[in-house]
Amino acid sequence: MKGAKILLEGLVKEGVEVIFGYPGGAVIDIFDEFHNYPIKFILTRHEQGAAHAADGYARASGKTGVCIATSRPGGTNLVTGIATAYMDSVPMVALTGQVPTAMIGNDAFQEADIVGITRPITKHNYLVTDVDDLPGVIKEAFHIASSGRPGPVLIDIPKDVQQADTKRPYPKKAEIAGYKPVYQGHPRQIKNLAEAIAAARKPVLYVGGGAVASGASAELRKLVEKTSIPVTTTLMALGVFPETSPLSLGMLGMHGTQYANFAIMDSDLIIAAGARFDDRITGKISEFAPHARIAHIDIDPTSLKKNVRVDVPVVGDVRLVLKELNKIVKPGKCGPWLKQIRSWKKEFPLAYRDTGLIPPQYVIEQVYKATGGDAIICTEVGQNQMWTAQFYPFTEPRTFLSSGGLGTMGYGFPAAIGAQFAFPDRTVIDIAGDGSIQMNIQELTTAVVNKLPVKVVILNNGYLGMVRQWQELFYKKRYAGTILEGNPDFVKLAEAYGAMGIRVEEKKGVLPALKKALKHPGPVVLDFKVAGEENVYPMVPAGANIRQMISGMA
Amino acid sequence: MRHTISVLVENKFGVLARVAGLFSGRGFNISSLAVGETMDPAVSRMTIVVDDQGSPRIMEQVEKQLNKLINVIKIQEFSRGESVDRELILAKVKTTSATRSEILEIAQIFRARVIDVSPSALVLEVTGADDKIKALLNLLARYGVKELVRTGKVAIARG
Incomplete structure (x- = not known):
């Protein structure tokens, strides 16, 4: 059986339902096999989106997420997504194509040592140089990714290995001498x-x-x-x-x-x-x-x-x-x-000031109200993330997906797409800032093409708010690089992608807009013009002990 | 303080890079590292000497982090007395006709072998534990050690 075929066999046996990815010359043999197996392939518009979508799928469902990309630029574009999954212990298998084995090390076209690059950000990784090793490697990869403290595992498969034949069957069990996580406490x-x-x-x-x-x-x-x-x-x-x-x-x-x-x-x-x-x-x-x-x-x-x-x-x-x-x-x-x-x-309750403009925290409260708390909430990174954590009372695990350890802006939206594939019937919302949503905005296409009802709530304050907050509090308001001039018109942008866009500039419009968006069967971008210089409080300044909080309400 | 750990690893490519990357990525200090196959060619043994930089807690992390690597099979830390260890060094010592016999005498006392002689230098090979090698190098320093090559320590449990 060809390497590419045994890979797909393995994915089916591991229960993989969906793969997020982007094609390229070094994975073309694998893509060719997609026609023969009952696995859904989702084309994202950037490999980073694929990695985050696999991550979101995994966090929402508890299953192992799978993403695929071609050699060099494809692989390097996965890197942020893999590192995000690694820092938050998310089970993921990342597949990359590699130049033929004979060319490895020669700086061939689109060659990169992706195994070397991802070594510190994967739980384990493999370069498969012999097709006979491939079945065992796939089995091991899924076992390692999902057991013990979960994490991402990358398999780099050279093109000739995908094309070569092997007689090795897909193993039933992974036996790894040096890997025996302890489950039972003493x-x-x-x-x-x-x-x-x-x-x-x-x-x-x-x-x-x-x-x-x-x-x-x-x-x-x-x-x-x-x-x-x-x-x-x-x-x-x-x-x-x-x-x-x-x-x-x-x-x-x-x-x-x-x-x-x-x-x-x-x-x-x-x-x-x-x-x-x-x-x-x-x-x-x-x-x-x-x-x-x-x-x-x-x-x-x-x-x-x-x-x-x-x-x-x-x-x-x-x-x-x-x-x-x-x-x-x-x-x-x-x-x-x-x-x-x-x-x-x-x-000392959580609180915020109402200045007449839309308070971002209020938007979060209304998201909770509109959904009744029955939703999967993703966030980007920064103020949007912290306000969501503070003002949306979560009651079930796996309903809040956010990049904690790495703190990856651009995570939330593709993660929401992944989560929606895991739970097609649930409400999935990405809460974003006007900065971070632009980091993977191209995935609007993925949402539209796949008719995903994902909603994007943009807390649009015209700043990279969290860094601006630090500049305000600790750098004498010397804003450098944090003023987002020239933001696009997010409503028009949504419409250009074929999604619905709604702008809200008044507090009383928040809840009706959310309700309207939730009724719409397709993706919606909600652009909430919120108070610009609102801060996340309470806050422990860097280097202080955690009792020394700035409450911000004085 | 220096600690000697003996690590059994799968003999696969990239394993050394994983171990080295772990040390560099987490800011642990390797004093020396020696690797070779065991009797089972699928398994290699690394003897790593780690400097704890005055914080003994580091060693617990070093061991745990090494254990976490999928390719690491087993780790043993040798405390004093539990193991015997040796290192081999090659030292190129500056000589003149006046100092040659003195150096040869020192070499003899330390059971060092002369493996190359030229008019201006001698190459000595010596095997031993830390103290012996340190003592020899101290004595040779005044003649001038032009080059020094060390294998790094290898250690094995007693008994």
Whole structure:
């Protein structure tokens, strides 16, 4: 069987339904096989869009996303998308064509060492030089991408390998000597964790993306039911615990809620689950949670003790560890603590000023109102992302898709396209800024051609808002490179692509416009002219501890 | 402080680049690195000497990060006394007729072999543990070491 054919056989066996990509000379043999297999191929208008769409598909569904591109420029255009998936531990298989093996290393036309380029941003990658290795490599790639701490895997396949014949069958199992993720937590450590919880007076659960990846939402809710421990989540875990619950503290960290940060700083026990103590979470690390014992559950041993000391380490899958924990856990005495938290929540709520112009936060609230919270929300990066995280109460996992670790502008829209392919009947909305939407605006074609009802909400403030905010607060308002002069007319632009465009310039027009957009069966771009110099608050300035928040409401 | 770790890896191309990339990408310092096949040609062993730059916590990360690489099969850190280690060096030492016999005498004491002689230089080959090599090089320094080549340390567990 030809290499290209065995690849498609493998993809079908791995349950791949859709591939996002862009063709080219070095993958033409693979594309030729698309005719023979029941896999949907979606042509994006840029390879970066393909990678983000595969990522969005994966985050929304939990399945492995697949993207494909040709050699050099195709592969390098995937790089940002692969790095985005890597930083947020998203299961993805990226396929690239390569020049024929005989030409590798000769600086041939469209040759690039994509395996070398992507080595630090993939969980693993392969250059397949012998077609007999291909079936095993595909099997391994899907296994590695989706197991343990998930991540992207790239397979680079030279053109002659795609064309060569192999008699090797597609293997049933992947056997990798050096790869055995630990799923079950050590019973002794889980017992220690239960004891720590029983002894704690001021416990907090700090939950990250690993809880979403492992499907731990139900076990987490059960744990909270049993123990009444308040929950704060990272950006990556929004929705894993319902933010409508009185025990939800929302997001923590740089733009988290004040009560989440206060709770962390005052706690006597932090139970981190599938989170990695990123600098956006901890602030000044030497002053982080001075009185707390720290328990840390993570499937990736490198996450433990990387940034903070850990008193109760548990290596394992968050869902499985919480399941075992729930069998033995008993609540500690934390009545006064919960009372304290209730009063913080009352005293320091998230808020914004109404200046007469459309407040961007108001738009987010109306998106929640219009959808009833039943939607998959994607964001770009910057203020749009933070306001969404703050003002849209997420209640289910995998309903908030955003580039957290890498912080990729241009992620949200193609990710929304990918998510829509995973869930054709759900409402999918990308919340964008007028800056970031322009980074992958070409995917409007992909949405229109495929008749996807994706909605794009542009919070149009005429600035690269987050950087402008920093310039305002820390660089004496010396705006450099952040004023977006010459923005296109987004309504006309949408129409030029064959989508619907709606402009809203008044507050009272926000909800009706959203309702109209949601009724429309195709893609819609909503251009909300929002207050220009609105800031994201509260905010922890760089280098400060996370109690030292600027509230912005004084 | 320096730590010696022995890493079993799959003998595939690109593995060295992955290990090297891990060290450079995360700011860990390699003091030396030696690689070769084991008795099983599908498996290689790397002996890596790592400088912890005064922060012992780094070693835990180094080990965990190495373990995370798919091609890494097993890692062993040798603490003092658990292993025997050796390094081979070639040193080209400046000689004159006046210093040659002195240098040969030092070489003999250290069981170094002379593997090349020319009117102005001697090439010495010596194998040993850290201390011995350091001591020898200290003694040779006053004659002038024109070139020094080291294999990096290799280590093996005792018993």
